[in-house]
Amino acid sequence: MSAVASSARAAPGIGWRDIALAIAPLVLALIVAAVVLGIAGHNPLEVYWLLLKESFGGTKRVAATVAASTPLILTGLATAVAFRTGVFNVGVEGSLLVGGLAAAFVGFTYVDLPAALLLPLALGAAVVAGTLWMLVPAVLKARLDVDEVVTTLMLNFIAVSFTAWLVNGPLLAPGSANSATPMVVEAARLPKLMPPSTLNAGFLIAVALLVLYWLWGRGTALGLETRLAGLNPRFAIASGINVPMLIVKMMLLSGAIGGLAGGIQALGTVNRFVVGFSPGYGFTGIAVALLGRGSAIGIFLAALLFGALATSGATIQLFSDVPIEIVNILQGTVMIFAVARFSWLLKNRRGGK
Amino acid sequence: MSTAETLPDASIRLGAQGVTRRFGELVANDRITFRAMRGTIHAIVGGNGAGKSTLMRILQGMDRPDEGMVVVDGVPTVFLGPADAFSRGIGMVHQEFMLVPGLTLLENLVLAHEPTEGLGRIDRKAALEAARKLEREAGVTLDWDTPVDDAPVHVRQIVEILRLLYRGADVLILDEPTAVLAPAQVQELIVLLRKLRAEGRTILFISHKLDEVMALADEITVIRAGQVIGTMTTADTTKAALAEMMIGEILSKPSARPSSVGRPVLEIRELAALDARRSLRLKELDLDVRAGEIVGIAGVAGNGQDEIIAAVTGLGHIERGRIVLDGKDVTKLDLRDRRELGLSYLSPDRAVEGLCLTxxxxxxxxxxxxxxxxxxxxxxxxxxxxxxxxxxxxxxxxVKRTSSALPIASLSGGNQQKVAMARELDGGPKLLLACQPTRGVDIRGIAFIHQCLLDYREAGGAVLVISEELEELIALSDRIVVLYDGRVTGEVARGSAKVEELGRMMLGETRQEIPA
Incomplete structure (x- = not known):
């Protein structure tokens, strides 16, 4: 009863408590990383200032950060739509890889089509590929209650090997030896927003999807059903909601968005598919979804954070003797704290459950 | 006089002195003072939201008061946590038992405090010896090698109590201990608790069932809206007086007006069903519920009730038989489709299935x-x-609320159940399967919910009530069907049902024919 009363006061608006809970993982990670930096003989404040400057100091740096966060918005969103339904889909990485390859394939194969046709077709192929990739784990989960963490995680390895085999064999660029497809034609590429930055129209697609997600979650019957199924599946079933079907739908949607993330990366940034196409976008997406607590604005900010760490991490070595590993440590620490339930600590202190 | 005030009164084993606990605007406990004397049974009674649970949490160290102190052995004390309270001999039996499934009763008894021999192996002989000693103290005999999962609920409760004794508690706090028991088992529990009292232990129990309170307690403290309304010895009070103190007014009982009974809305035919452990729990059941009729199912928990719920809702598998809803065979349909055809389902498990608390x-x-x-x-x-x-x-x-946008967990149990009831009656269902409709609901809420069910019946609705509260079944049902060991052992019509007789049938005795 006591926990109830304290949470009742916090809802329904967003209070300071929620904001504090949301940024707690970041603050704690910064503290832990500061200790690591200190031990390694660096001044943590200087390093953090440098990271901030490298990611947000000036238009070019901001553009680079935003470009780096684009795939993370999408993979974060893909993960969040599944989480929301109570499905722990860790297979967005796999959808992203097959989606990226499918988009690249369309982009270098149907070279005679006009841009107005080719680009949507290529992105559509990415969505279809990503969706189909999730079909098997979705059906296994809904029909036989096979643990989706295991199936989707394992499918990631299959996706890595499967795409690698394709680009080393049937889809290898002629005359190339470096495990890559041919470049996609100009007509299949997403328009650049701020050349020479790689920031492209994919970012706009990502933001548009976030807005749609926000509206969908608040105002649609399906949005309500997924939330109830995620919060309490037994309740949802007893209320007459078809939870297994919902799980299939949302896992497929998750795969579709993951595939789109790959397509946008292939057509906007890389312009083809190569082995090592993704530095773990799908996995970082899990951290983005958790840190962003499944909300649209939270996913956006968390993706921006990880995007900033990625861009500043790449250049920080050029301007200081701080090794890039320290950025990786920072990133990893944020992820660990993002999973922690700090709200439990708060409730305990207030004498709740 | 002054020495009496300065010296601690060690005959007060556990109590509260001006305990106040606030949650935001809500004052859950408002300057609560009471004392449970050593070697007595003290009852705390009050309705839903009266502040009983908050007080219990404070008394066992799970929460701290904003003002005031807990009194232990006459000395005002601040507990650092539940372990601190336990080290002073204060233990609690929760409403949901905390036994570990998959272990035997004996293993659960000694869990975390096992007597060991070399290399940390559990010394079974010593454990069994300890168990036998506790049995004698409590005046019970148990088969200690039974796995917890196979033990009936009243046996598990006894193990919970003995476990606290095993670890050295001499103050037992019991939260609604009889909610899960059949009448005969309630009597056994009362005997057990009296025996423990005779050995000098102190028992504090929370309840809103006044019959038990009157039967068991030496002293009674009534709380309402966070405040102590009064403390009295049981001999000096009556059930009616307590009820009035609890709710502040006298309620009129809901009454069932005659209603015209129509065609069958639910027909259960030759139903047999397996339980979760795949043994045949429901052996054979034929039952009709007609429009304008409330049919109650009485029985000790675990005699097939869960399987009836699973079969009627379609949430579980049945072994054989047919379920016909409003003339249509729905045996193969899922709950979603059955709801479309006019089934409503009030879940027995409000916290997990009936509502989404968050x-x-x-x-x-x-x-x-x-x-x-x-x-x-x-x-x-x-x-x-x-x-x-x-x-x-x-x-x-x-439903009393500040805003309908708040989590439903912010409501008291009674108001939560009203929400569940409102949802299930919304849209005019043909059949309502109401399971434990007033579990954890206070007197006022019970009266309201009963009235809802009776109104619905009068309007031509059909209700199948499954409840462990015999009084409730008697108040509501046009017919009560008694279930024992997966079969019907008797049926009684409105007006002719008696608690004692139903209690006997629930334990397997078939109804004796009363000569005309």
Missing amino acids: APISENLIAGRHRSPELSKGGILQKGAIKRHVETLLDRFS
Whole structure:
């Protein structure tokens, strides 16, 4: 009863408590990383200032950060739509890889089509590929209650090997030896927003999807059903909601968005598919979804954070003797704290459950 | 006189002195003072939301008062946590038992405090010896090698109590201990607790069942809206006086007016069903529920009730038999389709299945009906219409709330159940399967919910009530069917049901024919 009363006061608006809970993982990670930096003989404040400057100091740096966060918005969103339904889909990485390859394939194969046709077709192929990739784990989960963490995680390895085999064999660029497809034609590429930055129209697609997600979650019957199924599946079933079907739908949607993330990366940034196409976008997406607590604005900010760490991490070595590993440590620490339930600590202190 | 005030009164084993606990605006405990004397049974009674649970949490160190102190052996004390309270001999038996499934009763008894021999192996002989000693103290005999999962609920409760004794507790706090028991088992528990009292232990128990309180307690403290209304010795009070103190007024009992019984809405034919452990729990059941009729199912928990629920809702598998709803065979349909055909289901497990505690009140109220044409169009929720619908329903069921956007966990148990009831009666179902409709609900809430069920019956609704409260079944049912070991052992009509007789039938004795 006591926990109830304290949470009742916090809802329904967003209070300071929620904001504090949301940024707690970041603050704690910064503290832990500061200790690591200190031990390694660096001044943590200087390093953090440098990271901030490298990611947000000036238009070019901001553009680079935003470009780096684009795939993370999408993979974060893909993960969040599944989480929301109570499905722990860790297979967005796999959808992203097959989606990226499918988009690249369309982009270098149907070279005679006009841009107005080719680009949507290529992105559509990415969505279809990503969706189909999730079909098997979705059906296994809904029909036989096979643990989706295991199936989707394992499918990631299959996706890595499967795409690698394709680009080393049937889809290898002629005359190339470096495990890559041919470049996609100009007509299949997403328009650049701020050349020479790689920031492209994919970012706009990502933001548009976030807005749609926000509206969908608040105002649609399906949005309500997924939330109830995620919060309490037994309740949802007893209320007459078809939870297994919902799980299939949302896992497929998750795969579709993951595939789109790959397509946008292939057509906007890389312009083809190569082995090592993704530095773990799908996995970082899990951290983005958790840190962003499944909300649209939270996913956006968390993706921006990880995007900033990625861009500043790449250049920080050029301007200081701080090794890039320290950025990786920072990133990893944020992820660990993002999973922690700090709200439990708060409730305990207030004498709740 | 002055020495009496300065010296601690060691005869007070556990008590509270001016304990106040606030949660925001809400004052859950308001300067509560009471004393449970050593070697007595002290009852704390009060309705839902009176502040009993908060007080119990404070008394066993799980929460701290904002003002005031807990009194132990006459000395005002601050507990650092439950372990601190336990080290002073104060232990609690919770409503949900905390036994570990998969272990035997003996293993559960000694869990975390096992007597060991070399290399940390559990010394079974020593454990069994300890168990036998506790058995003698409590005046019970148990088969200690039974796995917890196979032990009936009253046996598990006894193990919970003995476990606290094993670890050295001499103050037992019991939270609604009889909620899960059949009448005969309640008597056994009362005997056990009296025996423990005779050995000098102190028992504090929370209840809103006044019969038991009157039968068991030496002293009674009544709380209402966070305040102590009074403390009295049992001999000096009556049930009616307690009820009035608890609710502040005298309630009129809901009454069942005659209603015209129509065609069968639910027909259960030759039903047999397996339980979760795949043994045949429901052996054979034929049952009709007709329009304008309330049929009650009485029985000790675990005699096939869960399987009836699973079969009627379609949430579980049946071994054989047919379920016919309003003339249609629904045996193969799932709950969603059955709901479409007019089934409503009030779950026995409000916290897990009946409601989504973390979701807003409004969503709990529309869940399942959110796709009806008035609440959503083309998959888009109609905010305005939903808001109006929700507020109308909440008003009609007089649910006390600050905002329907708050999580439903912010409501008291009684108001939560009213929300569940409102949802299930919304839209005019043909059959309501009402399971434990008033579990954990206070007297006032019970009267309201009973009235709802009776009104629905009068309007031509059919209700199948499954309840462990015999008084409730007697008050509501036109017919009571008694279930024992997966079969019907008797049926009694309204007006001729007696608690004692039903209690006997629940334990397997078939009804004796009364000569005309």
